[in-house]
Amino acid sequence: MASSPRSLVGKIWARHVVTEREDGQSLLFVDRHLVHEGSRRGFELIGQRGLTVRRPDLTFALPDHYVPTAAVTAKPAAANMLALLRENARKSGVTLFDVGTRHHGIVHVVGPEAGLTLPGSIIVCGDSHTATHGAMGALAFGIGASEVSHVLATQTLWQARPRDMRIRVTGRLPEGVSAKDLALAVIARIGAAGGTGHAIEFTGEAVRALSMEGRLTLCNMAIEAGARIGTVAPDATTLAYLKGRPYAPQGAAWDAAAADWLSLASDQDAAFHQEVELDASRLAPMMTWGTSPEDAVPITGRVPGPQDYRDPVRAEAAARSIAYMGLEPGQPMAEIRFDRVFIGSCTNGRIEDLRAAAAAVRGRRAIIPAMVSPGSEAVRQQAEAEGTAAILREAGFEWRTPGCSMCVGLNGDLVDPGARCASTSNRNFAGRQGPGARTHLVAPALAASIALHGRALGVH
Amino acid sequence: MEAFRSLEALVLHLPMPNTDTDQIVPARFLSRGRSEGFADAFLQGLRFRSDGTPIADNPVDRAKGAGILLAGANFGCGSSREAAVYALQDFGIRAVLAPSFGDIFSGNAAKNGLLCGILPEQDAAELGTALDAAPEPVLRIDLTSCTAMLADGRAFTFGIDPFRRRCLLEGLDELGVTLSLSDLIAAFEQRPPPVPQPAVP
Numbered sequence: 001m002a003s004s005p006r007s008l009v010g011k012i013w014a015r016h017v018v019t020e021r022e023d024g025q026s027l028l029f030v031d032r033h034l035v036h037e038g039s040r041r042g043f044e045l046i047g048q049r050g051l052t053v054r055r056p057d058l059t060f061a062l063p064d065h066y067v068p069t070a071a072v073t074a075k076p077a078a079a080n081m082l083a084l085l086r087e088n089a090r091k092s093g094v095t096l097f098d099v100g101t102r103h104h105g106i107v108h109v110v111g112p113e114a115g116l117t118l119p120g121s122i123i124v125c126g127d128s129h130t131a132t133h134g135a136m137g138a139l140a141f142g143i144g145a146s147e148v149s150h151v152l153a154t155q156t157l158w159q160a161r162p163r164d165m166r167i168r169v170t171g172r173l174p175e176g177v178s179a180k181d182l183a184l185a186v187i188a189r190i191g192a193a194g195g196t197g198h199a200i201e202f203t204g205e206a207v208r209a210l211s212m213e214g215r216l217t218l219c220n221m222a223i224e225a226g227a228r229i230g231t232v233a234p235d236a237t238t239l240a241y242l243k244g245r246p247y248a249p250q251g252a253a254w255d256a257a258a259a260d261w262l263s264l265a266s267d268q269d270a271a272f273h274q275e276v277e278l279d280a281s282r283l284a285p286m287m288t289w290g291t292s293p294e295d296a297v298p299i300t301g302r303v304p305g306p307q308d309y310r311d312p313v314r315a316e317a318a319a320r321s322i323a324y325m326g327l328e329p330g331q332p333m334a335e336i337r338f339d340r341v342f343i344g345s346c347t348n349g350r351i352e353d354l355r356a357a358a359a360a361v362r363g364r365r366a367i368i369p370a371m372v373s374p375g376s377e378a379v380r381q382q383a384e385a386e387g388t389a390a391i392l393r394e395a396g397f398e399w400r401t402p403g404c405s406m407c408v409g410l411n412g413d414l415v416d417p418g419a420r421c422a423s424t425s426n427r428n429f430a431g432r433q434g435p436g437a438r439t440h441l442v443a444p445a446l447a448a449s450i451a452l453h454g455r456a457l458g459v460h
Numbered sequence: 461m462e463a464f465r466s467l468e469a470l471v472l473h474l475p476m477p478n479t480d481t482d483q484i485v486p487a488r489f490l491s492r493g494r495s496e497g498f499a500d501a502f503l504q505g506l507r508f509r510s511d512g513t514p515i516a517d518n519p520v521d522r523a524k525g526a527g528i529l530l531a532g533a534n535f536g537c538g539s540s541r542e543a544a545v546y547a548l549q550d551f552g553i554r555a556v557l558a559p560s561f562g563d564i565f566s567g568n569a570a571k572n573g574l575l576c577g578i579l580p581e582q583d584a585a586e587l588g589t590a591l592d593a594a595p596e597p598v599l600r601i602d603l604t605s606c607t608a609m610l611a612d613g614r615a616f617t618f619g620i621d622p623f624r625r626r627c628l629l630e631g632l633d634e635l636g637v638t639l640s641l642s643d644l645i646a647a648f649e650q651r652p653p654p655v656p657q658p659a660v661p
Contacts, residue, residue, distance in 0.1 A: 012654075015654040018644050018648045019641060019644050021623075023623045023626070024622075025623050027638065027641065027645075029645070029648055029654065030650075031653065033660070038490065038541070044494070057658070058657075066491070075490040078491065115659070118655040120655050121654065126540055127540055141564075142540040142564050144541070144542035144545075144567060144568035145542035145566065145568070146542060146571035149635065150634065150635050150638065153638075154642075158623075160623065192478050193533060196560055196561075207518050211654075214489050223564075226534065226537065226562070228564060247659050249656040253659075258654070293480045294478075313475055313532065316476065317476045320476065335579050368611075401635075410487050425481075427482065429480045429482040429483065430482070430483060431483070431504070431505050432487075435486070436510030
């Protein structure tokens with residue numbers, strides 16, 4: 001019997017069903033579970049029931065959210081979070097990639113880089129940016145503490161199959177326009193809830209042309225469009241990136257797996273519940289003005305005014321955002337004055353991101369404080385070995401060690417109240433980088449350029 | 461988990477869209493243990509200035525004692541922090557009605573007995589207008605019939621995933637159910653894994 005055409009997500013889903021219920025819930029097997037300091041509640045919940053970690057061999061622990069990125073001692077609350085992760089990993093026999101070791105870094109940077117993230121796998125983590133790993137052709141999504149405890153105890157999760165959305169990006173990105181700009185353009189187009197209830201598959205010429213790093217950036221922000229899952233079908237780029245990575249299969253096992261992974265691409269006539277098309281060649285460097293990632297416009301644009309919204313609730317929301325951000329309706333984006341710059345995070349902390357930033361500053365000086373936190377120890381070492389770090393340092397950028405850092409400020413890397421930060425991270429929510437902090441999301445090259453000029457003049 | 465069947469309570473009305481989980485509970489409170497509670501952290505930005513001084517007459521504290529939140533679209537978007545659910549519950553909220561919810565948030569809510577009901581945008585607006593005008597904004601929610609009723613008898617039907625509804629009605633312990641299926645999981649693990657095991661470098 002010929003099976004009906006299936007999407008990438010549908011194929012991966014089918015391989016992981018342990019059992020199904022009539023109400024549409026499937027019990028899915030989880031191939032990799034990544035835990036970090038925030039997973040403490042999950043460990044606590046299984047501990048309360050006298051349960052243990054069912055598959056420590058498939059569970060990997062990485063401190064990232066609370067890790068200091070400078071030679072300072074973590075504050076007591078943060079130090080306690082780090083200690084709890086180490087203790088939980090040790091007690092349950094889970095591999096720990098600790099600070100300063102070869103595979104340390106932000107979970108979503110290290111997973112693909114170490115070869116833990118494989119095409120065709122189901123990956124979960126108690127962090128919404130787990131969507132990142134979908135760039136490798138995996139089905140990856142963020143979960144809460146109760147679900148973390150469920151996976152720790154059973155290596156499975158109950159899930160309802162999300163609806164399929166395909167975002168086809170035609171044409172090629174212009175010079176100086178990156179995956180981050182594409183991600184912001186997608187969110188601006190479909191909205192912060194546009195992908196709710198859906199798994200997004202990114203396809204089209206522009207997506208195929210992206211490097212693995214670029215695809216990781218794009219899928220990372222699927223959650224900012226409401227979708228827990230973002231994917232790109234595995235192809236030659238995926239295999240070239242993954243081959244030889246420490247935790248990836250080797251030799252004959254690699255050959256067998258690689259052939260299988262290429263068969264995961266959505267069937268030609270697979271049906272999608274929603275289809276969106278974007279022309280990459282029309283995109284420009286983007287920047288957010290408000291407190292939702294959907295508030296993104298080209299840097300040649302302007303801050304909107306309430307009159308730009310038909311819905312009074314939306315108009316009021318925009319007015320509140322503009323007030324929080326200390327902007328004026330209609331103000332040109334290029335006139336906004338910045339106080340500082342942050343480059344890093346699971347969105348833009350990879351080597352390609354740091355190279356883009358370095359290329360934008362070579363030989364010039366930052367006029368406002370700028371901080372760079374590489375996404376992982378491997379990225380840090382590579383950037384230092386090849387000279388990327390030196391270029392950034394010589395331009396006056398502060399070169400830190402890996403962690404989530406100023407994306408969320410849990411380690412104390414905060415933006416001052418009322419200060420304005422150009423950030424390569426993923427969320428411009430009110431208070432995200434600290435109480436009263438004003439965040440504008442941008443790509444690494446633009447962030448670096450803003451450090452030189454104090455405003456968004458463009459990427460040269 | 462405590463079962464949820466019906467609830468009559470005061471309503472906190474926050475119509476703005478995209479109330480993310482960073483707003484519901486800011487990151488700086490996440491190093492707290494569950495037993496410390498999150499009531500004071502709930503919607504901090506609406507209740508306190510960035511220097512920590514309280515904002516007088518803010519909509520949240522004005523609704524102290526509320527058991528139901530009527531929110532704007534895409535409520536609970538953003539971070540997966542389950543403390544967002546804890547903060548709502550510790551403040552006293554047992555049900556949230558909104559035109560749409562962040563996927564991870566609504567999943568977390570269901571697992572902690574917090575009801576998330578989906579109202580059509582127009583119904584949410586009508587309900588909000590009525591509650592804002594009422595001397596005492598009270599709503600009666602019945603999960604058996606999936607309705608929210610105003611004191612004047614006007615009823616609005618909300619949507620909820622049937623599985624989540626059942627979990628709430630029965631106070632179902634999902635992990636307990638899965639543990640009873642351990643044999644099925646063990647059988648799955650006996651088969652070749654969906655992807656190769658992590659290579660040991």
